[in-house]
Amino acid sequence: MTSLTGKIAIVTGAGNGIGRATALGLAAAGAKVGVSDVIVEDGLRTVQEIENAGGEAIFVEADIANEEQVKNLVSTTFATFGGLHILVNNAGIGGGGGRTHEVELADFKRVVDVNLIGTFLMSKYCLRHFLAQKSGCIINIASTYGLIGAPKAPAYCSTKGAIINYTRQMAVDYGHDGIRINAICPGYIDTGLSRRQAANPNDPVILAAVARREKAAAMQPLGRQAQPVEVANVAVFLSSDGASFMTGSIVTVDGGCVTTFNYGEASN
Numbered sequence: 001m002t003s004l005t006g007k008i009a010i011v012t013g014a015g016n017g018i019g020r021a022t023a024l025g026l027a028a029a030g031a032k033v034g035v036s037d038v039i040v041e042d043g044l045r046t047v048q049e050i051e052n053a054g055g056e057a058i059f060v061e062a063d064i065a066n067e068e069q070v071k072n073l074v075s076t077t078f079a080t081f082g083g084l085h086i087l088v089n090n091a092g093i094g095g096g097g098g099r100t101h102e103v104e105l106a107d108f109k110r111v112v113d114v115n116l117i118g119t120f121l122m123s124k125y126c127l128r129h130f131l132a133q134k135s136g137c138i139i140n141i142a143s144t145y146g147l148i149g150a151p152k153a154p155a156y157c158s159t160k161g162a163i164i165n166y167t168r169q170m171a172v173d174y175g176h177d178g179i180r181i182n183a184i185c186p187g188y189i190d191t192g193l194s195r196r197q198a199a200n201p202n203d204p205v206i207l208a209a210v211a212r213r214e215k216a217a218a219m220q221p222l223g224r225q226a227q228p229v230e231v232a233n234v235a236v237f238l239s240s241d242g243a244s245f246m247t248g249s250i251v252t253v254d255g256g257c258v259t260t261f262n263y264g265e266a267s268n
């Protein structure tokens with residue numbers, strides 16, 4: 001099993017879904033984890049789960065679009081554990097849905113602020129520590145929607161596409177400093193992303209979207225949605241010495257989704 005003993009990590013959006021699974025995976029591999037989220041009770045639950053499994057973690061509340069909160073998250077984690085080696089830029093949101101002519105500026109900007117500016121701010125303040133020690137790694141959770149166009153998701157697709165090339169750009173800037181920066185593009189993962197963003201989780205529109213998503217996932221090569229741990233496993237590997245020659249890599253974890261044109265029917 002991958003060992004991250006002695007490593008200290010921060011995972012944003014670690015109260016739920018892929019972030020929670022990644023925080024649990026890093027801790028199980030021996031890392032101490034700064035768990036962060038905007039939802040305090042969910043972040044605290046992740047910390048409790050890590051502690052129950054014998055690991056070490058702290059919770060720091062932070063909206064990654066807020067520079068002061070980001071600075072506090074990074075400095076608190078560093079001060080508590082005495083170092084910092086791994087950043088998983090996981091927190092991200094949808095929203096600003098519709099075709100471009102229908103989208104409100106404020107909704108589009110909020111997605112940019114969280115997905116892209118949040119990735120910039122977290123990277124900026126962690127990289128200062130990584131540069132001082134000439135080592136460290138960042139894993140950006142992008143999306144297959146950053147590789148292809150998807151209907152009625154202009155803010156989401158454009159910010160995820162930006163994160164992918166930002167990953168390559170940072171890999172160029174920091175490789176000579178011993179810092180590795182990679183991205184994961186998840187496909188259909190069974191998390192509460194869309195449900196949680198609805199004011200009413202039983203909203204028929206949301207339930208219909210979830211059903212559409214299940215149907216779409218069924219038509220991909222592996223024919224299903226993944227569990228968050230299946231993405232977390234890859235994030236843990238990219239954090240480890242096993243991935244020592246990987247930087248600027250864009251790793252799809254999508255059940256084969258972007259390898260094929262979706263004909264609207266399964267092959268069997």
Ligand SMILES: NC(=O)c1ccc[n+]([C@@H]2O[C@H](COP(=O)([O-])OP(=O)(O)OC[C@H]3O[C@@H](n4cnc5c(N)ncnc54)[C@H](O)[C@@H]3O)[C@@H](O)[C@H]2O)c1
Nearest residue numbers: 013015016017018038063064091092143186189191192193
């Ligand atoms: N679920 C999927 O199918 C899927 C597919 C591709 C990419 N992704 C990406 O994976 C990442 C995690 O998605 P998920 O499905 O686990 O979502 P999720 O909603 O289950 O969890 C996201 C967590 O991020 C937190 N968060 C939201 N805004 C935040 C902010 N401004 N600052 C800090 N934390 C914030 C939420 O409170 C939540 O706990 C996102 O970047 C998402 O775009 C998800």
